[in-house]
Amino acid sequence: MARNVEFNEDQATQKAMEVFWEKGYNGASLRDLTEAMKINSSSLYNTIGDKQELFLRSVQRYADDRKKDIKRRLESGKSAFNILIDYINDAVDVITTKKNGCMAVKMAFEVGHTDKRVADVLKADSDFAFSFLRDLIKSAMEEGSIAADEEPELLADYFNSTWTGWYESYILHKDGEKIRRMAQFFIKQISK
Template identity: 60%
Template sequence: MARNVEFDEESAIRTAMEVFWEKGYKGASLRDLTDAMKINPSSLYNTIGDKHALFLRCVQRYTDDRKEYIAKHASSSRSPLKTIKIFIDDAVSNITTNPHSCMAIKAAFEVATDDIRVQAILKDDSDAMYRFLCLLLTSAMEKGEISADEDPEVLTDYLLSSYIGWHESFILNRDPIKIQRMARFLFKQLSR
């Protein structure tokens, strides 16, 4: 009787996440995934399921990591504006140094339009990011760090749409200076 190969599932998910992140859902073959995870296909099927089930787990892991980032930064500073600046700076750094862009954005365009399960994971992630930023902007207004004349929900939408646009700009232009300049301009607009 064939014996199932035991493996560290969390480590395997993270490894598969990197493959999906680099190649996309459609570009990653089952062999690419199992080779990277150092398991055989039967071990994958017996523990996680098929390629789609693995992809769902990877997208969930990616978005869980982002939620951990939010939780860490939500209470890390007494200045909401400073936390927003850290978020923007981290985004710029991630965009300009990560060769694969944002896995959530890639999955949204490649898979989520036709896959309600991926869409639900990404919607939950987007809602968490929205709440985090809107709360920071509202707090910054209450503390007088930014003008209270603006609508925090509109500012949150503006910040998130800028963030997504920076990803596209960097993919097309590979110009980190351009992203840094846009980020400085955005922060200047928020903090005036």
């Protein structure tokens, strides 16, 4: 004896994510969001909650997508070294072709200090990427394709933080060739 929610919450969150991604948390207004989501604010507040909650879910969703992407890479059957190389090259590709770069990085700088719940999601996302990289690096060392004279944990942290600077560089200089050269240098350095 009741009605169901009409709109697709998943599709709506996806749209909200895109708006936050482009405008940032403070730059996105409720009207920007509900317009993109194609729902009324009453529906939003009835089902999802307020702006912060919507934002949290948007970031969560972004992290979920990345997790899936990483799992797909692990199931590709390629060698550890090649998975790493692909991961780096794909990062370069995202940086130089997608309009808004990486949402996690952008949000870390905007609300990492102020929104504890979002910061926790971003930290977990970073931790997951870290484990992914550490395990691959370990395997690549055993394969003999990466020099084994450093701890995999250190290298994983180092990798993980490297792309962030490339994002910033591309925002400022819009020079894709520059990013590709840095990536090439990076790969050369770690290859045995």
